[in-house]
Amino acid sequence: MKIKYILSAILVLVVLKGSAQKASQNKADKEYTQYAYIDAIETYEKVAEKGYKNEEMFQRLGNAYYFNGELIKAAKWYDALFAMNAEQEPEYYYRYAQTLKATEDYPKADKTLETFNKKIKTDKRGILFENNKNYLEQIKANSGRFEIANAGINSTQTDYGSTFYNNKVIFASARDTGGIAKKTFKWTNKSFTNLYSAELKADGTLGKPERFEKKINSKFNESTPVFTKDGKTMYFTRNNYLDGKRGKDDQKITLLKLYKAEFLNGKWINITELPFNSDRYSTAHPALSVDEKKLYFASDMPGTLGQSDLYSVTINSDGSFDTPKNLGAAINTEGRETFPFISADNELYFASDGRPGLGGLDVFVVTINNNDSFPEVQNIGAPINSNKDDFAFIINNETKEGFFSSNREGGIGNDDIYKLTETRKLLCEQKLKAIVVDQENNKVLDNAKITLLDEEFKIIDEVVTGVDGSYSFTVNCNATYHVRAAKQDYETKEIPVIIKAETGEKSLTIVLEKRIKTIGVGTDLAKTLNIPIIYFDLDKSYIRKDAAFELEKILAVMKQYPKLKIDVRSHTDSRQTAAYNIALSNRRAKATIQWLIKNGIAPNRLTGTGYGESQLRNNCSDGVDCTESEHQLNRRSEFIIIAME
Known part of the structure; x- marks a missing residue:
């Protein structure tokens, strides 16, 4: 000795021991009394409370509460998420387990963590050699x-x-x-x-x-x-x-x-x-x-x-x-x-x-x-x-x-x-550099809180972006990280990042979507509320179940702003004749309006027009060979604000 x-x-x-800290974002708890703002999360919650199920919606609602440290509320939406689809990305198993612990459901939390560990093949109780056999x-x-x-x-x-x-x-x-x-x-x-x-x-x-x-x-x-x-x-x-x-x-x-x-x-x-x-x-x-x-x-x-x-x-x-x-x-x-x-x-x-x-x-x-x-x-x-x-x-x-x-x-x-x-520093040195930008105008965002997390979602470091919207972290090579960006009035976003086993830099752009969105006459609510399409089946004008979920978002906004009026503009794909498609799109606009009226919207607040195949979103016109999914992109409805008072 x-x-x-x-x-x-x-x-x-x-x-x-790296203790996981709660990630938080500034709550947008300001009351917006003007018609020019929509709280997307509030809209989602109103839709969800009516029993509509949508995986992305449950993820966003769970995340909104999780990032704010309201774990019991997050548990409600993560529970709905896993009930709808038990196969999720590993980070959702981890978050779900944390929220289950907040509700004192420890047996279920432990089972969820077991699944999480299997998915990421990481177990801190295991010996280091098992994770580093190529040491x-x-x-x-x-x-x-x-x-x-x-x-x-x-x-x-x-x-x-x-x-x-x-x-x-x-x-x-x-x-x-x-x-x-x-x-x-x-x-x-x-x-x-x-x-x-x-x-x-x-x-x-x-x-x-x-x-x-x-x-x-x-x-x-x-x-x-x-x-x-x-x-x-x-x-x-x-x-x-x-x-x-x-x-x-x-x-x-x-x-x-x-x-x-x-x-x-x-x-x-x-x-x-x-x-x-x-x-x-x-x-x-x-x-x-x-x-x-x-x-x-x-x-x-x-x-x-x-x-x-x-x-x-x-x-x-x-x-x-x-x-x-x-x-x-x-x-x-x-x-x-x-x-x-x-x-x-x-x-x-x-x-x-x-x-x-x-x-x-x-x-x-x-x-x-x-x-x-x-x-x-x-x-x-x-x-x-x-x-x-x-x-x-x-x-x-x-x-x-x-x-x-x-x-x-x-x-x-x-x-x-x-x-x-x-004679030289460690062989592998990596710098993670990125900027945060606005989804609508691609402008850089300052004063955004950026959190670096390891592969187990434990917080490693936090920075705030400067006027150029940029930030950087020194990270390890051959490692997996998660970068979370949060800014007031924007939806929090988290991106997985894999760092290569070689010296250099990795660039990353995080695009943040406004949580509070500006609207006015001429605004398409479908775009504002991230409704890419109101789907209709081929040659049909009835409202599909997934379309009803999207229409609930429109309904929630119109009830929130009772003086708002919209024009429903319906479109078809190019199959069938132009005359037939005009008639079909008119029936679809009428069906959409009737659904909104049936759910409480006054008829004088709604107008509608069918445009048939005259405004295709892609090149799938007559004679062009397209897939069913490409044709389906053209079967849509738009919701244009025509008055706000």
């Missing part, structure tokens, strides 16, 4: 990006866990902590580690190591310090020992704790332990976020998912600490996650033996999103990783140089520190 394991004390840092190919693709060499400061003992401090590198070493009264750690019979300092020269080499501040080093283990940018505060790992007192757990074992020290008048003083430490579990290996408002660390505290997990804790403005948070299953496994480091690019590097790797601890990297969630974790490949333990990775993003620790073959001591130089 090596010193790093002891200092880990089963310290594999935890990852926050060696993935590691190979990520390899060859670093040049490495012995750091030149190693001893025949243990050396590891380096960090940057001004123009120095601070690290842990057991090189000369023995002497006549040699102190050893009983678990390993090896010397305890203290902190050492080595000058970082302009050419990247390191000077002769010297003992760090005497006040910091004790007769027990010290390791893995991290310093604030102003150099006035340090956090470090030490065995449970302070002011000459040694703490032990119930089994009389001295575990690890995190400590803080302040730099005043050229000395490190005021050593205090952090408030979330305990004699009953270990905390170790601190790392600071880019803004220094969070401290990351490893621990096996209660709530840990594996042997050790990564955690984060907020540092308040007064220097106090919030409650530590486990980074969750997106990072942590049943194994060990430990030695976190946050780069200036806001990337989290850490070591783990719970993920597919080359052997022992491997170094992994993941970007920290704006909302503190994590996309796909990637193995950084060889030569950083080997078939032995590789850990404690740090890098200066400006110089592209850094250090890591390993017990690989060819080293001098138990663990050694290696210098690294990054």
